[in-house]
Amino acid sequence: MLLPRGRFLAVMGRSGSGKSTMLNCAAGLDRPTEGTVTIGGTNVAALGERDRTRLRRDRVGFVFQELNLLPALSVRENVALPLLLAEEHGRNRTRERDPLRCADRALALVGLEERAEARPAQLSGGQRQRVAVARALVTAPAVVLADEPTGALDPVTAHEVLDLLRRTVTAHGPAVLMVTHDPAAAAAADRTVFLAAGRITATLEHPSPAEVLRELARW
Template sequence: MTAAKGMTREQQGSRAPAAVELRGVGREYGTGQARVRALDGVSTEFAPGSWTAVMGPSGSGKSTLLHCAAGLEQVSAGQVLLAGQDITAASDAELTALRRGSVGFVFQSFNLIGSLTAEQNVALPLKLGGGRVSTKDVRAVLASVGLDDRRRHRPRELSGGQQQRVAIARAMVTRPAVLFADEPTGALDSGSARTVLGLLRGMVDSAGQTIVMVTHDPAAAASADAVVFLSDGHIVDRAIAPSAAEVAARLARLEA
């Protein structure tokens, strides 16, 4: 059973382990006077089957939190548990294997390969992972994002919203435990953004997908089950099933 909107599995009484857990995580860049502390003792967790938005002013540490949680960056302090594994001291090879099997990524810039068709772009993670590429599975995931009839089109032949849906299909083809999204609607018009957000909502409600999403858009954040607010590397606020107006008001207070 998936988490209802606005209610994590923990709140529903489930004792399932967190899909992602950060324990006292710190992340620093540079040394000496040039040292920057992007995260400072952050502890939080994301329940299976939940969608959490991460927000904050520019420089608050939200993208760093996403990258550390996904194993894209090593933490300077603390622990990160991803899909049940402590990845804090994992080797590059171990992290690569974990990301290929347990993690999906969606970025603002789509990151599709222009010379490949939509179908070939979606199949790419399977090929890179050395596993069997099932045309049936690739087409099924494209169909799930409403693009089965665009599978032979290249990125330049698709709209921005369609390209982002291809990127989501590519992220989901390996059936990841967690989908990390960094500003997934940032480059889209309002109509395409609503389509993408509806697609993500359906993945949570129907398939129990766990999503952690960084966004600057209050409307996008309001589509999630919960919102975590960061400021100066600290989690300073949380909201459960907030409206877009409530998200905007809380963010404005932080930016002030």
């Protein structure tokens, strides 16, 4: 399965269908039993642990339902954290890679530059999810992996976050691989694939929510 930059792929399937395993393989956390995972031409499974960690840090962004924002840090510091950790592992700082400058640019992309000094607890659920998206984008990754990014949000806020991911793909070019149970979320993608027992059983291009629901009804 090919996922070029600038494309948005949604993955749906029942519990145990292999969605989480797919994300873990894409991130280099698990090794695939068949086939290969490549990011920017690099075979992830062929790398040693240190190089896989570096690839995740530099080329992959993560957005999770749980968000994993650190409550003691400001919004700006939470977004800058991947770059700050990279510095601890030997990456040299440049003006263009200054973590706080990059965090401010990422926050501007998601419309939260004015909340940079706030703590996560001072934000709404939708704003916290936008912070998580900004953190995923701060390293200018090749791919963003999103695990149920709208699962804990109300429909209006979920639509805002999906629109943000859609605009991110269009304007800034990363690929997005999103696991979701929500037909409306799946319909925001360019393509939706359905998994069962670790295999793709169906694919829809630019689906509507009704088309996603019809496919789900076949399971």
